[in-house]
Amino acid sequence: MTIPSFRPLVTAWHFLTIVPLPGVSHDPTPQELARSMGWYPVIGLGLGGLLVACDWLFSNLFTRGVEDLLLIAVLVGVTGGLHQDGLADMLDGLAGGKTPAERLTIMRDPRIGAIGATGLALDLGLRLAGLMALPQAVRIPALLCLPAVGRWAMVIGAWGAPYARAEGGLAAPFLQELSWRDVMGATIVVVSTVAWGLGPMAALVGCGLGALMARVITRTASRLCDGITGDVLGATNEVAEIFFLLIVPVLVGVR
Numbered sequence: 001m002t003i004p005s006f007r008p009l010v011t012a013w014h015f016l017t018i019v020p021l022p023g024v025s026h027d028p029t030p031q032e033l034a035r036s037m038g039w040y041p042v043i044g045l046g047l048g049g050l051l052v053a054c055d056w057l058f059s060n061l062f063t064r065g066v067e068d069l070l071l072i073a074v075l076v077g078v079t080g081g082l083h084q085d086g087l088a089d090m091l092d093g094l095a096g097g098k099t100p101a102e103r104l105t106i107m108r109d110p111r112i113g114a115i116g117a118t119g120l121a122l123d124l125g126l127r128l129a130g131l132m133a134l135p136q137a138v139r140i141p142a143l144l145c146l147p148a149v150g151r152w153a154m155v156i157g158a159w160g161a162p163y164a165r166a167e168g169g170l171a172a173p174f175l176q177e178l179s180w181r182d183v184m185g186a187t188i189v190v191v192s193t194v195a196w197g198l199g200p201m202a203a204l205v206g207c208g209l210g211a212l213m214a215r216v217i218t219r220t221a222s223r224l225c226d227g228i229t230g231d232v233l234g235a236t237n238e239v240a241e242i243f244f245l246l247i248v249p250v251l252v253g254v255r
Contacts, residue, residue, distance in 0.1 A: 008035035009042065016043045016151065018080040034177030037155045041189040044148030051075060051143040068131035072124060075147065083150070086234020087123060088116030090221065093231070100226045104164055107231050123238055130245025135252055141197025142248045145190075146241055149210060152190040153240030154233045157214040159183045164227030175228070202251035209247070210240050 011028040013021060015036065028036070054074050058067040076084060089106075092113040097103030106113075112120075134142050159180070163172040187207075195203035214236050221232040 008032050009039045011036035012039040012043050016040065016082070017047070017078055019078060030173035031177050033173040034175075034179065035182060037158065037174055037178055038182030038185040040151035040155055041148040041186050041193075044146075044151040045144065045189070045193065047075065047078065047147035048144035050078065051146065052140055055139070055143055064132065065128075068128055071131060071143070072127050083234040083237040084120055084123060086231040087238045088112050088120050089231040090229075090235040091119040092116040094221070094224055100164070100224065103225050104229070107225075107229060123242065126242045127245065130242060130248075133249055134245070135249055138198060138248060138252055142245070145194050145197050146244060148190050148193060149207070149244045150237040150241035152186050152207075153210055153214040153236050155183055155186045156211045157218040157228070157236040158233055161218045161222060162227040164222075164225045164229050174230075174233075198248070198251055206244065206247060206251050210243060213243060214240060 007028070010021060011032050013019075015033075051071055051074065054071060055067065058070050061067075062070065089108075092109070092115050093103040093105075093107035095115040096106045096113060155178070158175055158178055161175055163175045165172070191203050191207050194206060198206070217236050217239060218228050218232060221228045225232075
């Protein structure tokens with residue numbers, strides 16, 4: 001049965017943001033959940049557009065440091081801290097457990113441990129450093145692409161990865177039904193947008209390294225936990241976004 005394209009898009013919006021769509025509500029099927037991942041970079045571009053608009057507003061009101069801190073707050077706020085939570089949970093689980101079962105139990109614990117808290121501090125600190133180091137000439141395209149790159153990395157990491165929990169969970173349908181067509185669609189959106197903003201060579205190098213990093217994270221988590229979870233995908237988004245921010249000044253030189 002053909003799924004109307006807007007339903008996976010709406011699903012992606014609901015899953016990746018806390019902003020409701022008035023009058024739109026439905027219970028997605030497992031196939032729709034997986035198809036929604038193909039739209040993740042599109043939602044990311046929408047979030048990037050929000051960052052660009054806020055950057056223009058904040059730049060007229062605040063110093064650069066305050067402006068960058070507020071941009072971080074906007075992105076974390078509109079996504080409900082979903083990916084930061086995943087990063088902290090994954091770090092606590094991988095560092096604190098000795099077996100796959102122990103690691104998964106720690107990941108599910110809502111409390112944050114020392115390793116998770118340290119990871120969050122580094123996450124926010126590196127984001128701020130990356131934003132402050134962005135060359136002004138490419139600041140707008142970098143802000144536009146940033147959330148799209150992170151959400152695309154989740155798609156790359158999820159493709160073909162097994163789900164860790166035998167009883168199932170939130171991320172299970174995404175992994176089980178994700179197709180190569182969804183992965184290719186997401187990749188085309190991100191690579192073409194980065195190429196437009198930063199240049200073809202920068203897109204090739206940046207996206208290539210980002211994809212490699214996403215696969216390394218999910219492969220490592222799969223080895224330690226016998227599969228991956230939604231926390232691992234959230235952590236993948238965080239690492240990919242930070243990596244992109246830090247590498248943009250280098251990518252500018254290979255345009």
